[in-house]
Amino acid sequence: MPSMASSVILPDASFKSQPPLNVHKKYLDLSSVKELPETHAWTSSKLDDEETCDAENVPIIDLNDENAIELIGRACRTWGVFQVINHNIPKSLLDEIEFEGKKLFSLPMQQKLRAARSPDGVSGYGVARISSFFSKLMWSEGFTILGSVSEHARLLWPNDYNKFCDTIEEYQKAMKRLAGRLMWLMLGSLGITEDDDLKWAAQKEPDDQGGSAALQLNSYPSCPDPDRAMGLAAHTDSTILTILHQSNTSGLQVAREGRAGWVTVPPLAGALVVHVGDLLHILSNGLYPSVVHRAVVNRTRHRLSVAYLYGPPSSVKISPLRKLVDKYHPPLYRPITWSEYLGTKAKHFDKALTSVRLLCAPRNGFVDTSNDHTSSTVQLVG
Ligand SMILES: C=C1C[C@]23C[C@H]1CC[C@H]2[C@@]12CCC[C@@](C)(C(=O)O1)[C@H]2[C@@H]3C(=O)O
């Protein structure tokens, strides 16, 4: 682990009283910085060498389209990401969560640090969890909500947190419904309408299906030197699927399987971005690869995004769906729960999927030796 990581963890108790401003670069108030500090300067080659290629666009899918399932299937196989329209989430709710997010991040640093994520924790205010894998810091701040909203909101706004909580709860409820619907469309496109492996997901009532989720608010202040900064480094999400609402400022980029370069996902008013996550990659036995994505920053505009990170109940074992496995298609991943997977991700980051991969040597003489989950090639050995 980079040496910087160990030096940036503050004891939780130190924020409780009156923490000094800018205690450490990790909690630098980015919106007040006029010049990019060395701690946040990624080598320029990291950004420049990877030419962006916008020749092809991420698919936009109308959920009212009668061919929605097929279109989703194609998007999941080839991109791992698509935008959805006619998703029934009211524009007013998207605007409200954006407003509440902006309000949160514009609080003074001392106030945000009252809700700081503890060193081993998941929820609260802080830098991206994956920061510890990089020697440079990212140009962003985040707020993760897992479980009780009010617990954290109370720390931020001791006297007036109801509005924030109401908006978050309404958003979570609407997203849970949409996530369940999207998951069944994605599974449907794999030919799966019900499955013994997916009892938890059986949709009796739209509001009554058993997934769980985290909500991540991301803030990317305008940056004095955007070409050398990184908003959120390249990663895949440890989810079944993620629903991302990006404000009207672009920044999200995705990598496409087997191709060089980054493709920008342009913000489209009212549309939501859907990512295939690592757990769907596992469920689909690698047919729907999770999408590698990142966020870049810009010189003039502050950007906000809200990610609804959807997964199964935390202790349900996830493994390649039985219907997708046979003697010609052996299971490529071992069973794992969402919580175990998050632990694996925290330890192995981009090698997490590989670390749960089973090495298969079927009798046809092929062995899957790929040690990188972004590659689904099967190589001949011996
Ligand atoms: C349920 C999740 C999923 C987490 C961890 C935990 C809560 C916060 C999520 C994120 C959100 C930002 C990118 C990411 C990579 C990160 O650093 O924190 C995500 C991570 C993951 O998808 O692995």
Ligand SMILES: O=C(O)CCC(=O)C(=O)O
């Ligand atoms: O801000 C974005 O566009 C990406 C956010 C993201 O990837 C995440 O929260 O997991």
Ligand SMILES: [Fe+2]
């Ligand atoms: Fe992500």
